[in-house]
Amino acid sequence: MEGTSDIKSVFWLGTSVMLFLAFALVFLVLFYQNHFIKMKRNEAETLLKTALDSEKEERQRIAKDLHDSVQGDLSAIRNFMVILEKQTKDQPTHSLVLETKNAIEKAIENTRTISSKLMPPLLETAGFSAALKDYLTQLSVLSGKEFLFKTDLVAVQLPATFSYELFRVAQEFCQNMLKHGHITQALFALYATTEGISLEIIDDGVAFDFKSAYQQSKGSGLHNIQSRIKSMKAELVQREVTVGNHFVIYLKLSL
Amino acid sequence: MNNKAIKSIYPFVLLVALSSLYEIIFIYFLKSDSDDWSMVYLLLEFSTLLYVFTKNSQKFFRIISFIFFIVFIGFFYHFKVIKTEIYTLQSDGYLSLIEFLYVILFSLFWFVSVFKRTEEDSLLKLPFFYFIVGLLVYFSGTIFLFLFSEEIIQEGLSLYEYWVVNLILVLFFRILLIVSIWKGRAT
Known part of the structure; x- marks a missing residue:
């Protein structure tokens, strides 16, 4: 009679514990994976934000450099070309000077457009x-x-x-x-x-x-x-x- | 990967389907001896699981699978050919224990391998996950039943009372098998 009771107890206790452990393992794995995914997403979001911020900063820097440096230099050259254009008015090189001045003006315009596109x-x-x-x-x-x-x-x-x-x-x-x-x-x-x-x-x-x-x-x-x-x-x-x-x-x- | 994993469980699903059919026709209606069938079923079940696990694991686990195969065949030969005087339920219990350990080990290896991969998909989206959960729960819940079946009978208790655990877990496992196949086809 005692043996019967022992078998019953061991059977039900063992089966319950095994089932509990199996379900616990499954839930633990699901919980951990969920947590793992969230961590990875946060990491990816931070990386993305950093990449976009750096891109924005770099665009700002290039736009500023183009505007302040290249565009400034080109404007100065254009001013010289205006003077040169006046001085060479009746000379055979006049058309060449005029063409150069127009090209510089086009370059200034292009630089302005690029700078504006980079950072309006x-x-x-x-x-x-x-x-x-x-x-x-x-x-x-x-x-x-x-x-x-x-x-x-x-x-x-x-x-x-x-x-x-x-x-x-x-x-x-x-x-x-x-x-x-x-x-x-x-x-x-x-x-x-x-x-x-x-x-x-x-x-x-x-x-x-x-x-x-x-x-x-x-x-x-x-x-x-x-x-x-x-x-x-x-x-x-x-x-x-x-x-x-x-x-x-x-x-x-x-x- | 998912497709390959799901295809690898097809032999197991086929075995489950055929065994259900066999048990209804030959054991329930024609009252054939279930001992021979349980012996064949155990061998086929282990073989199909071996196939699933080796198809979905790395080289290291294939070596473990080979060791389990040798141990299982060794015990099978011992109980079914040499020591035939041992009760069928008792020998089936020992063989189920080997299967149970094999399933637990593979499940753990599979979970670890999933975490090692960089995919962000939830496990609930993986069809193979349902198969693993089904296996894990079924084998964990029935191991005591298979180990104690002979003792339960020897003590004069009704095995059918305890067999209900197997029936519930079989139902649970088969539902998860259906979900697994269904999700596998959907993806």
């Missing part, structure tokens, strides 16, 4: 809306396509970090529209939402699925967009449309 001065002085509006106006002139901008956030200023990242995202979208989308018209609309702001990007170009294009893409454009969206902790939503593409970027902000 309006972004710091007038904010995101003004910088994007200016950029889209210039792009419309240069590309011959219609880039429109609408906003109800005239008086509101976005924080500097978000302004820069959002501007770069808009820039990447524009480059994609021109390079792959073959658009004729695009609209950028910036609105206030209950939780922050939303930037709608609508075009009439070649339709594409962002997610699958991002997974297949070997270039840096879509990856840049995704990285910046991630660094802002924003959300990119693609809406279904019959023609072209419609994206909305939701950014949580306390305005």
